[in-house]
Amino acid sequence: MRITLGVTGGVAAYKAAELARRLQQEGFSVQVVMTRSAREFIAPLTFAALTGEKVITDLFAAPSGGPANLDSAIEHIAVAQRTDLLLVAPATADTLAKFARGLADDFLSTLYLAAAAPVVVAPAMNVNMWRHPATQENIAMLRARGVRIVEPGEGYLACGMTGAGRLAEIDEILAAVREALQLKRDLAGETLLVTAGPTCEDLDPVRYLTNRSSGRMGYAVAEAAARRGARVILISGPTALAAPEGVERVSVRTAEEMHRAVLEKFPACTAAVFAAAVADYRPVEKLPQKMKRNKAPLTIALEPTPDILADLARQKGQRVLVGFAAETEHVAENARKKLAAKNADLIVANDVSAPGAGFDLDTNIVTLYARDARENALPQMSKFEVAQRILDEVLRLRATPRLVPAARRSQA
Numbered sequence: 411m412r413i414t415l416g417v418t419g420g421v422a423a424y425k426a427a428e429l430a431r432r433l434q435q436e437g438f439s440v441q442v443v444m445t446r447s448a449r450e451f452i453a454p455l456t457f458a459a460l461t462g463e464k465v466i467t468d469l470f471a472a473p474s475g476g477p478a479n480l481d482s483a484i485e486h487i488a489v490a491q492r493t494d495l496l497l498v499a500p501a502t503a504d505t506l507a508k509f510a511r512g513l514a515d516d517f518l519s520t521l522y523l524a525a526a527a528p529v530v531v532a533p534a535m536n537v538n539m540w541r542h543p544a545t546q547e548n549i550a551m552l553r554a555r556g557v558r559i560v561e562p563g564e565g566y567l568a569c570g571m572t573g574a575g576r577l578a579e580i581d582e583i584l585a586a587v588r589e590a591l592q593l594k595r596d597l598a599g600e601t602l603l604v605t606a607g608p609t610c611e612d613l614d615p616v617r618y619l620t621n622r623s624s625g626r627m628g629y630a631v632a633e634a635a636a637r638r639g640a641r642v643i644l645i646s647g648p649t650a651l652a653a654p655e656g657v658e659r660v661s662v663r664t665a666e667e668m669h670r671a672v673l674e675k676f677p678a679c680t681a682a683v684f685a686a687a688v689a690d691y692r693p694v695e696k697l698p699q700k701m702k703r704n705k706a707p708l709t710i711a712l713e714p715t716p717d718i719l720a721d722l723a724r725q726k727g728q729r730v731l732v733g734f735a736a737e738t739e740h741v742a743e744n745a746r747k748k749l750a751a752k753n754a755d756l757i758v759a760n761d762v763s764a765p766g767a768g769f770d771l772d773t774n775i776v777t778l779y780a781r782d783a784r785e786n787a788l789p790q791m792s793k794f795e796v797a798q799r800i801l802d803e804v805l806r807l808r809a810t811p812r813l814v815p816a817a818r819r820s821q822a
């Protein structure tokens with residue numbers, strides 16, 4: 411999900427840097443918009459470095475010395491359309507007044523009018539400014555329009571006075587964001603099994619066959635599901651990633667071990683997402699000692715590993731099973747074949763040769779192929795966002811009755 415963080419000019423502007431970081435840790439992508447006076451307190455570069463995105467500072471940003479830029483002039487519409495939530499922290503009295511009265515003379519106030527997304531504001535200012543009837547009237551107007559106000563805290567203020575006006579604690583602001591987004595707990599009661607990462611198939615004590623999977627895709631699914639209230643069992647091949655909070659991780663090395671762990675945990679789960687890049691072949695023989703170098707060409711005999719997804723699909727009952735298809739050609743055709751061949755309910759196909767997609771990246775580009783023939787090509791997005799879309803589809807498929815093929819119906 412995408413949050414636009416508006417930073418306005420107050421001493422608390424520096425706290426917005428920590429806020430941007432925490433939002434990202436929660437899995438949001440963050441676009442920062444700064445007002446002119448905010449830039450007197452903190453440099454845009456700080457936010458650009460933290461978020462990895464260009465910081466928007468002007469309504470008519472022009473190349474230095476050049477004419478006003480038209481693309482920039484309509485950028486607020488594009489940003490408004492991409493925003494899932496507008497958060498302004500700290501919000502000055504001036505910004506609150508502009509929002510309340512509908513003034514649109516800079517990027518942030520224009521964006522506020524253009525955005526249909528929920529709005530959260532966290533005011534911070536001098537105690538007298540906060541208590542002033544003009545500010546309180548603006549606050550009341552915004553509240554009446556559905557804007558969420560995270561009330562400032564009491565304490566010692568930068569101006570030397572004591573009272574209400576301190577920017578609310580970051581945890582409080584984050585709680586308001588979650589509440590405004592009605593962050594779903596729609597997987598409460600579900601137990602999701604997720605496989606992730608590569609497997610390693612040993613040839614001898616020092617060599618093995620593996621692939622480029624980092625585990626990020628599967629871990630993103632596990633993390634998103636846990637946040638949405640599911641109990642999550644993550645069966646992971648070797649990766650450098652930490653287990654997401656609240657997720658039960660079972661670490662495995664080989665396809666055989668992953669198969670065993672999945673078989674053991676499968677009865678408890680209500681849905682499963684197979685994001686692991688399981689080796690399709692393993693050496694027939696694992697040598698007990700390191701293989702010696704030899705001048706002659708070497709042929710290594712390989713045998714297929716168990717197809718974990720296909721095996722589990724035979725005993726899936728009412729569970730929703732999601733498989734991936736890592737392809738480099740004929741993506742749609744191969745994905746549809748895998749949907750049928752593996753008896754999956756959903757195949758998430760990625761062209762792992764496309765820039766921005768596949769192995770060892772934070773983003774992916776996938777198309778979802780569902781058992782009811784619904785197909786959904788998603789644009790490039792973070793793996794966390796892809797994970798959310800997969801989980802939405804899992805819920806949809808759980809609520810959609812499975813069609814029993816005519817042949818099986820007549821046997822029943």
Ligand code: PMT
Pocket residue numbers: 605607622623624625626627628665684685686687688689690715716717718719720732733734735736737748760762768769770771774
């Ligand atoms: O881990 P990352 O670096 O984030 O990269 C993400 C990813 C590219 C690994 C991921 O997006 C992905 O595509 N995962 C599936 C990789 C894969 O093995 O695809 P496949 O088309 O070969 O297999 C099809 C499905 O069968 C997959 O769900 C796979 O988990 C499953 N399978 C495959 C072989 C096997 N022996 N057992 C299986 O269960």
